[in-house]
Amino acid sequence: MLKIERYSVSPLKTNxxxxxxxxxxxxxxxDPGGWSEKxxxxxxxxGYEKLVYIILTHGHFDHIKLxxxxxxxxxxKIVIFKNENEFxxxxxxxxxxxxxxxxxxxxxxxxxxxxxxxxxxxxxKIELMHTPGHTLGSSCFISENLIFSGxxxxxxxxxxxxxxxxxxxxxxxxxxxxxxxxGDYIIYPGHGEITTLNHEKVYNKYIxxx
Ligand SMILES: [Zn+2]
Numbered sequence: 001m002l003k004i005e006r007y008s009v010s011p012l013k014t015n016x017x018x019x020x021x022x023x024x025x026x027x028x029x030x031d032p033g034g035w036s037e038k039x040x041x042x043x044x045x046x047g048y049e050k051l052v053y054i055i056l057t058h059g060h061f062d063h064i065k066l067x068x069x070x071x072x073x074x075x076x077k078i079v080i081f082k083n084e085n086e087f088x089x090x091x092x093x094x095x096x097x098x099x100x101x102x103x104x105x106x107x108x109x110x111x112x113x114x115x116x117x118x119x120x121x122x123x124x125k126i127e128l129m130h131t132p133g134h135t136l137g138s139s140c141f142i143s144e145n146l147i148f149s150g151x152x153x154x155x156x157x158x159x160x161x162x163x164x165x166x167x168x169x170x171x172x173x174x175x176x177x178x179x180x181x182x183g184d185y186i187i188y189p190g191h192g193e194i195t196t197l198n199h200e201k202v203y204n205k206y207i208x209x210x
Pocket of ligand 1: 060134
């Protein structure tokens with residue numbers, strides 16, 4: 001079983017998630033876009049040696065900013081969709097140049113996943129679903145009935161598709177792919193409130209129009 005904690009980080013209020021394996025207390029961090037005092041205290045309390053994965057839903061600066069620092073402190077592996085890796089070292093792709101986020105040093109991921117590939121946190125399988133649209137390599141990470149959706153789906157809306165490598169057509173196809181999942185899921189988005197797939201199928205106009 002995974003336990004989920006949400007922290008609001010970075011000036012853009014990115015949701016950074018701590019996902020903790022009940023049994024082993026090993027944990028992963030999804031989208032560390034910046035520090036918050038609360039998150040800092042919590043990671044210290046959990047222990048850096050228990051941090052095994054830093055998972056990135058996509059390569060924008062407000063989702064990746066602390067990844068390298070966390071990796072160096074912990075030796076955790078950075079995980080991202082294979083074609084999104086170049087965002088981590090390109091300030092025009094990750095938008096750090098545009099948003100004057102000059103202290104973001106280029107880095108590279110350790111684990112590059114393709115669509116449908118998985119990692120394990122304790123006994124819990126975490127599978128990557130490639131969902132381009134917000135960026136070409138944007139992905140959702142799915143475990144049991146949980147979806148970490150990054151900037152693909154947010155509560156009753158979707159991520160921008162007008163940024164570099166974004167595409168509205170890709171977004172539509174990705175939403176179709178997510179909507180075709182069987183059963184209900186809790187959706188943990190990159191910004192805003194937590195929601196569910198059933199709620200989005202009814203109230204998200206981008207999904208109920210496809
Ligand atoms: Zn983004």
